[in-house]
Amino acid sequence: MQTLRTLEALEREGLVTADPLLAAAAETMAIALTPEMLALIDRRDVANDPIARQFVPSAAETRIAQEELADPIGDEARSPVKGIVHRYPDRVLLKPLHACPVYCRFCFRREKVGPGGEALSDTELDAALGYIRARPEIWEVILTGGDPLMLAPRRMAALVEALDAIAHVAVIRIHSRVPIVEPSRIGDELIAALKPRRATLWLGVHCNHARELGGPTRTALMRLADAGIPLLGQTVLLAGINDDVETLDALMRALVSVRVKPYYLHHPDLVRGTGHFRVSIERGQALMRALRGRLSGLAQPTYVLDVPGGHGKVPIGPGYLGDDPEALTVEDAFGAEHRYPR
Ligand SMILES: *Cc1c(COP(=O)(O)O)cnc(C)c1O
Ligand code: SF4
Numbered sequence: 001m002q003t004l005r006t007l008e009a010l011e012r013e014g015l016v017t018a019d020p021l022l023a024a025a026a027e028t029m030a031i032a033l034t035p036e037m038l039a040l041i042d043r044r045d046v047a048n049d050p051i052a053r054q055f056v057p058s059a060a061e062t063r064i065a066q067e068e069l070a071d072p073i074g075d076e077a078r079s080p081v082k083g084i085v086h087r088y089p090d091r092v093l094l095k096p097l098h099a100c101p102v103y104c105r106f107c108f109r110r111e112k113v114g115p116g117g118e119a120l121s122d123t124e125l126d127a128a129l130g131y132i133r134a135r136p137e138i139w140e141v142i143l144t145g146g147d148p149l150m151l152a153p154r155r156m157a158a159l160v161e162a163l164d165a166i167a168h169v170a171v172i173r174i175h176s177r178v179p180i181v182e183p184s185r186i187g188d189e190l191i192a193a194l195k196p197r198r199a200t201l202w203l204g205v206h207c208n209h210a211r212e213l214g215g216p217t218r219t220a221l222m223r224l225a226d227a228g229i230p231l232l233g234q235t236v237l238l239a240g241i242n243d244d245v246e247t248l249d250a251l252m253r254a255l256v257s258v259r260v261k262p263y264y265l266h267h268p269d270l271v272r273g274t275g276h277f278r279v280s281i282e283r284g285q286a287l288m289r290a291l292r293g294r295l296s297g298l299a300q301p302t303y304v305l306d307v308p309g310g311h312g313k314v315p316i317g318p319g320y321l322g323d324d325p326e327a328l329t330v331e332d333a334f335g336a337e338h339r340y341p342r
Contacts, residue, residue, distance in 0.1 A: 001035035003101070003182075010056060013038065015046055021059035028061055028273060030114040032103045034182045040211055050209045050241045055102050061273040070111050072269040074310020083120045083128040087312050091140040094128055096120050096159060098146040101182040106238060106277040108269040108306070113146055125159075133166050140171040149178035149185060157193035164196035172199050175234065177206040180213070183220035191227045204232040204263060208242050210254040218258050225259040232263035235301060237284050238277045245290045252291070252299035262301035267316060270308055281305070285318040292318075293333040 007026050010016045010033065033055045040051045047053075071077075078087045085093040097119035098112060107113055120128065132138050141163050151159065163172050174194070178185050194201055203224060207213065213221075225231055233255040235242065242248055252262050265288070268278050288303045303317040322329030328340045 001038070003035065004033040004038065005031055007031065007057070014043060015041070015052060015056050019059060021062055022057060025057045025059055025061035025273070029057070029105070029107070029110050030103050031055075031057060032101065034101055036183060036214070036216055037102060037181050037212075040214055048240065050247075051211060053241055054104050054106070054208060054238070057105060058276065060276040061105060063275055064272050065275050068270050068272040068274070069308060070272060072108055072271050072308055073306040074308065075109075075112075077310045081127050081131045082124050084131055086131075087310060089137050091142060092132060092138055093142045093144050094132070095145045096125065096143065096148055096155075097150060099150045100145070100147040101150060101178050101185070104177075104236075106236060106268060106271065106274045108266075108271055109146075110271050110274070119146075119151075129162055129166075132163070132169065136168045138168060140173060141169050142173045142175065144175045147176050147178055148174050149176040149190065153187070153189035153193045156190060160193055160196050160201070164199050167198075169199055171202060172196055173202045173204060175204040175206065179203075179205050179220045179224060180207045180217050183216040186220035186223060191223060191229075194224075194227070194229055202230050202232060204234050205260060206234045206236075207251070207255060207260070208235050208238060209247065210250040213254045213258060221258045221260060231258075231260040233260040233301070234264050234266065235262070236266045236268055237279050237287070237303075238268060239279050241277070243279045243283065243287065245287060245294075248287060248291060249295060252295055252301065256296070256299045262299055264313075265301040265303045267303065267305045269306055281316055285316070289318045 004010055004013065007016060007023060010031065011018060016022060037051055037055060042049045075085045078085050080086055083095050099115055100113050103113065132141060160172060163169050221231060235251065237243060242251060255262050267281060267284055268274065284303055291300060302315050304313045305316045306313050320331045322331070322337065328342050329337050330340050331337050
C-alpha cells in the first residue's frame with residue numbers, strides 16, 4: 001500500500017465523491033495520505049472522522065476569508081538567506097526541504113509545502129550553515145520544513161554532523177510529523193543519524209488526536225525515546241478534530257504515556273482556506289482552563305498564538321489572577337477565588 005496522492009485515489013477508497021469545488025480545493029495544495037493514517041479512518045463516517053478531516057481535502061478550502069494570509073506567521077519577512085528564518089536572537093529555523101509525509105489541510109505553511117517545492121541545493125544549504133556559523137548568538141537550530149525526517153538517513157546524518165561541528169550550537173531541535181503519520185520511516189539508520197556527538201538533539205512531534213497514536217506509531221516513539229532522544233508534542237487546536245475537553249484530555253495523556261511531553265497547543269493560524277478548522281481564542285482558553293483541573297502537570301501544553309506579521313509566539317492561556325486594585329486574588333483550578341498578599 002502506498003501513500004494516496006490524488007483525488008482519484010481518495011475516491012477509489014470511498015473517502016471523497018467527485019465534485020468541481022473539491023477539485024478546485026485540491027489544486028490549492030498537494031494531497032498525501034499515508035497507509036498508516038488511512039488504516040485509522042472510520043469509513044462509516046468519513047466526514048466527521050478526526051483523521052480524515054486532517055488529510056482529505058474539502059470543498060470548504062475554497063472559501064477564503066478576508067483576514068486570512070498567504071504567509072500567516074510572517075516567515076518571509078524574517079528570512080535573511082534561503083532556508084533560514086531568524087526571528088529570535090538565540091535560535092533559527094532551518095528548512096532543508098518542503099516535502100511532508102502527509103499534507104495537513106490546515107497547514108500553516110500550506111502555500112509553501114508540497115512536492116513541487118524543492119529541497120535546498122547543496123550550495124544553498126552551505127550558505128544557510130554559513131549564516132549559522134557566523135553568528136555565535138545562535139544557540140539552537142530548529143529543523144523544520146516541510147518535514148526534516150523526510151530526508152534520507154545519510155543526508156540527515158550529514159546535516160546533524162555539520163551542525164554538531166558548529167561549537168556555539170548547543171541544541172538541534174527537529175519538528176516532524178513522520179513518527180506519527182509514517183512510522184515505518186523511523187528505521188535504525190535514521191535513528192543513528194539523530195545522534196550528534198556534542199550537541200543535544202530534541203525531537204518535537206506533531207500529533208492532533210489520540211487515535212494517531214496507533215501501534216506502529218507507539219513503537220516508533222518508544223524506539224526514539226529508547227535512543228535517548230527527548231520527545232516533545234505539538235498539537236494544533238482544530239475545530240471538529242480536537243476542540244473538546246475529552247479529546248484533548250485523551251490526547252495529552254496518550255502522549256505522556258509514550259514519553260512525549262506536551263509542549264505547545266497551537267491556536268490555528270490565519271491560513272487561507274482554513275476557516276472551517278478555526279476555533280475562537282475564548283474557546284481555546286476555556287478548554288485550557290478545563291484541562292488544568294483534570295490533567296497532570298506533565299500533560300499540560302502551553303497554549304500559544306503565533307502573532308501574525310512575524311512577531312513570534314506568545315502564550316494566550318487563561319489568566320488566574322484577578323484585577324481588583326485593592327487585593328490580589330487568584331482563582332484555583334476548580335474555580336474558587338483566594339486572596340494573596342500584594
Ligand atoms: C516557532 C518558532 C521558533 C521556536 O519557538 P519556541 O518558542 O522556541 O518553540 C523559532 N523561530 C521561529 C521563526 C518560529 O516560528
Ligand atoms: S506535516 Fe507539518 S509542515 Fe507538513 S503539511 Fe502537515 S502541518 Fe504542514
